[in-house]
Amino acid sequence: MTSRTYSGGQLMRSHGKDVVAGKRVSHPVGSLVVGLALLASACSASHSGTSRSDGSSSAIQLPKGVRARGTIDVGAFFNYPPYTMVTGGRLEGIEPELVRAVADKLGVEVRFHSLSFEAMIPSVVNRRSDLLIGMFADTAARRKQVGFVDLMHSSMRALVLKGNPKHVDPSAPCGRTVSESAGSYQEAVVKMIAARCAKEGKPALKMLTFPDPGTSFLAVINGRTQFTLQDPALARYTADKGKELEVLDAPVREAGGQVQGWIFATDNTGLRTAFIKAIHELIKEGKWQKIMDRSGIGDEALNPPTDSTRPVKGR
Structure with a gap:
C-alpha cells in the first residue's frame, strides 16, 4: 500500500474502496436536512480511495509525471449528493462517474481524497491534487488562481x-426573502438580483445567509424564507429525497451566463487539454451525454467543454 499526505487527510491506495485509518467506511445519505447539513463538516473528513481504470493505454498525450505514475489525484467533497456520496465504502455520484469515464479513456487510475473547502484551491496550486471536482463556478476571480475545464x-x-x-x-423575485450559503455562488447570484431590484425601483430582495445548504433548505421549510437557489441536479435531488420542498422549472435569469466545472492548476495545460480531448471522445461515443442525462443535468451539459471559458484548438 502506498500513501501520500494531504491537508485533508492521508491518501491511501485501497483498490477501489474508500478507507479511513485502514477501515472501510460507508456514509448513507440519511434524511434531507440532516444529510445536507453535514456538507460542511464532511468536507474535512479523511476519507480516501483509489478507483482502477480498465481502459487500455490512451493515444491522448498526458503530462510525463501523470503517465509515469499511472494515476490522477482528485480532491473532492465526499458528501455532496448527487454529485458525490460514499456508498458501500466507494465514492459514487455524478462526478466520480464522469471522472472514472475520463480515466478509462486516458488509461490511468483515479485516487480520490477529501479536502476542507479552504484547502481545495491551494492543493491544486501547490500540485498536491491534479484536479478538484465539485462543479465549481468558473469566475474571473478564480481564474486569477486556477484553470478550469x-x-x-x-x-x-x-x-x-x-x-x-x-x-x-423566479422571474419576479423582488420583495421576497431568500436563504443561501455564505460564500456560495448562489449568494453572488442573489446579490445580482437584489441590485437589479434596487435599480428598477422595486421592493428589496432580502437574503439570510447560513453556513451550509441544509440550513438554507430548513429556513424555507420553517417559513423563515420563501425560497433558496440551487443548481438543477442538487435541487431535483433534494426535492426527490424529501417531502417538504419542490423545485420550480423556470431558470433564474442572472445565473444563465455562468459555466462551471473542474479546477486544475493554471499552468497545468497539458492535463486540462488531455481531459478535454478525452471528454470529446466520450461525447462522440455517446457515453458522456448518457451519464449527464441519467443524472438529470443533460440540458445543462456544455458540449463541447471549454478550457477556462475558451474553446480548445486542435481537438
Missing part, C-alpha cells in the same frame, strides 16, 4: 415549499 451551464433553480403556497415566481 468547463462542463455545464450554471442555470440555478428555486426550491420552494411543496405546492409553492407563497407563489414564488
Whole structure:
C-alpha cells in the first residue's frame, strides 16, 4: 500500500474502496436536512480511495509525471449528493462517474481524497491534487488562481415549499426573502438580483445567509424564507429525497451566463487539454451525454467543454 499526505487527510491506495485509518467506511445519505447539513463538516473528513481504470493505454498525450505514475489525484467533497456520496465504502455520484469515464479513456487510475473547502484551491496550486471536482463556478476571480475545464451551464433553480403556497415566481423575485450559503455562488447570484431590484425601483430582495445548504433548505421549510437557489441536479435531488420542498422549472435569469466545472492548476495545460480531448471522445461515443442525462443535468451539459471559458484548438 502506498500513501501520500494531504491537508485533508492521508491518501491511501485501497483498490477501489474508500478507507479511513485502514477501515472501510460507508456514509448513507440519511434524511434531507440532516444529510445536507453535514456538507460542511464532511468536507474535512479523511476519507480516501483509489478507483482502477480498465481502459487500455490512451493515444491522448498526458503530462510525463501523470503517465509515469499511472494515476490522477482528485480532491473532492465526499458528501455532496448527487454529485458525490460514499456508498458501500466507494465514492459514487455524478462526478466520480464522469471522472472514472475520463480515466478509462486516458488509461490511468483515479485516487480520490477529501479536502476542507479552504484547502481545495491551494492543493491544486501547490500540485498536491491534479484536479478538484465539485462543479465549481468558473469566475474571473478564480481564474486569477486556477484553470478550469468547463462542463455545464450554471442555470440555478428555486426550491420552494411543496405546492409553492407563497407563489414564488423566479422571474419576479423582488420583495421576497431568500436563504443561501455564505460564500456560495448562489449568494453572488442573489446579490445580482437584489441590485437589479434596487435599480428598477422595486421592493428589496432580502437574503439570510447560513453556513451550509441544509440550513438554507430548513429556513424555507420553517417559513423563515420563501425560497433558496440551487443548481438543477442538487435541487431535483433534494426535492426527490424529501417531502417538504419542490423545485420550480423556470431558470433564474442572472445565473444563465455562468459555466462551471473542474479546477486544475493554471499552468497545468497539458492535463486540462488531455481531459478535454478525452471528454470529446466520450461525447462522440455517446457515453458522456448518457451519464449527464441519467443524472438529470443533460440540458445543462456544455458540449463541447471549454478550457477556462475558451474553446480548445486542435481537438
